[in-house]
Amino acid sequence: MKVRHEFCSIAPVLDRLCPMHAVLDRHGQVVHAGPTLVKVLPDQVVVGQTVFDLFKIRRPLCDGSMLALLRLSGSKLHLSMRAPPHTDLKGVLVPLHGPQPENGCGHAVLNLSLGISVQEAVRDFSLTSGDFAVTDPTVEMLYLIEAKSAAMDASRKLNQRLQGAKVAAEEQAFTDTLTGLKNxxxxxxxxxxxxxxxxxxxxxxxxxxxxxxxxxxxxxxxxxxxxxxxxxxxxxxxxxxxxxxxxxxxxxxxxxxxxxxxxxxxxxxxxxxxxxxxxxxxxxxxxxxxxxxxxxxxxxxxxxxxxxxxxxxxxxxxxxxxxxxxxxxxxxxxxxxx
The missing domain is CATH 3.30.70.270 (Reverse transcriptase/Diguanylate cyclase domain)
Structure with a gap:
């Protein structure tokens, strides 16, 4: 009961600091999911499934047990969603109450990141800056993506106007103004x-x-x-x-x-x-x-x-x-x- 009570008290904090996280019990089952994680898995009931049902752990190698996963705590994990579009993720697992005993009791937090897949994920899942922690560098990347998109859109419109002006100028240069015939x-x-x-x-x-x-x-x-x-x-x-x-x-x-x-x-x-x-x-x-x-x-x-x-x-x-x-x-x- 103590673990459950302490977890309930920190859940809102986790949702704000790392909104793309999952809290796992000692069997690897998700007992709480951050709002961004829920958003990128819209067709699944995240809570109640195991981390291994939701994600494929690519590196380091893991035998699919929570005990093996806990031994990788603190290490950089490479995962991918099992559901389409199979987005690649980065993650780190941290026990909620310090190092776990060999039987793997206690809760752990799996914090996830989109890494270099962020641009595709923003498009695929309609993510905004509100789906990331305010200190997450991804927010800055989103601003850059938005700025680049706006700049490209402005550049495209400018090019269209310039191309239109060029075509009009060429037509005028090759057209007799009185009759509309070629000159x-x-x-x-x-x-x-x-x-x-x-x-x-x-x-x-x-x-x-x-x-x-x-x-x-x-x-x-x-x-x-x-x-x-x-x-x-x-x-x-x-x-x-x-x-x-x-x-x-x-x-x-x-x-x-x-x-x-x-x-x-x-x-x-x-x-x-x-x-x-x-x-x-x-x-x-x-x-x-x-x-x-x-x-x-x-x-x-x-x-x-x-x-x-x-x-x-x-x-x-x-x-x-x-x-x-x-x-x-x-x-x-x-x-x-x-």
């Missing part, structure tokens, strides 16, 4: 990539006819509106794999990826010309324009060069204009203009 810089990068990958394509140089008359007669607002309508029409008449770029005031370039048939290029050019020729209304006033197109195909060259393609497509464009505007010409490097 000259983007076109140069796309052409270089296609040539490097030895991928065939058709290059169409497009120039708007009579656009200056719109600007002079109705003002730049009308001209901007016409450019936006024309840009939308070009996007509608091409595929997602194609590229539509505005390279100057009323100058555009279309890259038809994978196209090697001059007749198909002609069909697309004719469709574009017909679409652009439709009158555009601005503030009730009709804006009448047309388009001249010159084209060159990489498949017509033994060694296609961007500069040569652009130059030949440009020659074809001016040939289309000289032939009356509102038409297309496909350049043939072997025979000249078609």
């Amino acid at each position: 000259r810089r983007a076109l140069d990068a796309i052409l270089a990539r296609l040539i490097a990958n030895e991928q065939d394509f058709a290059l169409l140089q497009i120039d708007l006819d009579y656009f200056k008359a719109v600007n002079d007669g109705l003002g730049h607002a009308a001209g901007d509106h016409v450019l936006q309508v024309v840009a939308a029409a070009m996007v509608d008449e091409t595929r997602k794999v194609d590229t539509v770029a505005r390279t100057g005031g009323d100058e555009f370039v279309i890259i038809l990826t994978g196209v090697t048939d001059a007749a198909k290029v002609g069909d697309i050019a004719a469709r574009l010309i017909a679409r652009i020729k439709r009158p555009v209304t601005f503030q009730g006033q009709p804006c009448q324009i047309s388009a001249s197109i010159g084209a060159a195909l990489t498949c017509d060259y033994d060694v296609p060069l961007v500069s040569r393609l652009i130059e030949d497509a440009d020659h074809a464009l001016y040939a289309a204009k000289h032939r009356g505007r509102g038409r297309y010409v496909v350049f043939n490097p072997r025979d000249g203009l078609d």
Whole structure:
């Protein structure tokens, strides 16, 4: 009775100083468990089980008896939970009433620690600083983990914002602000990539006819509106794999990826010309324009060069204009203009 009375008086002290402990009787049965120990063994009734039912003692070797365990009192014990997730623990056993006699009578306290498993245990068992003694170094480690987690979260959010800003800046750098099409810089990068990958394509140089008359007669607002309508029409008449770029005031370039048939290029050019020729209304006033197109195909060259393609497509464009505007010409490097 004396042992039981003294134990009852120190139980609250043990719960505060070492909340992850178990008080064992002389048979190794748990007669009291600290609040943190109960928390990390939520699916088990801890009190009433033996220490050997709850934990596997890995080092030092023990034959599974309380007498053998008492002989290890004061030594560092390496244990693991028998229940999932089989968390590794460190521990030390201390008799409550000094050295035990050989028959192992009396109570003992097994104080446990999570050791290097603390981070996983905090996650697995939802532990907080309140589950540890205030003097436990683990509390400081929890603060470090929380601080690291907060810092990583802030860093991740900052990186996301920076990445978003970078993408926005890159898009702005490669986008024509008026039409939303690719600009000259983007076109140069796309052409270089296609040539490097030895991928065939058709290059169409497009120039708007009579656009200056719109600007002079109705003002730049009308001209901007016409450019936006024309840009939308070009996007509608091409595929997602194609590229539509505005390279100057009323100058555009279309890259038809994978196209090697001059007749198909002609069909697309004719469709574009017909679409652009439709009158555009601005503030009730009709804006009448047309388009001249010159084209060159990489498949017509033994060694296609961007500069040569652009130059030949440009020659074809001016040939289309000289032939009356509102038409297309496909350049043939072997025979000249078609």
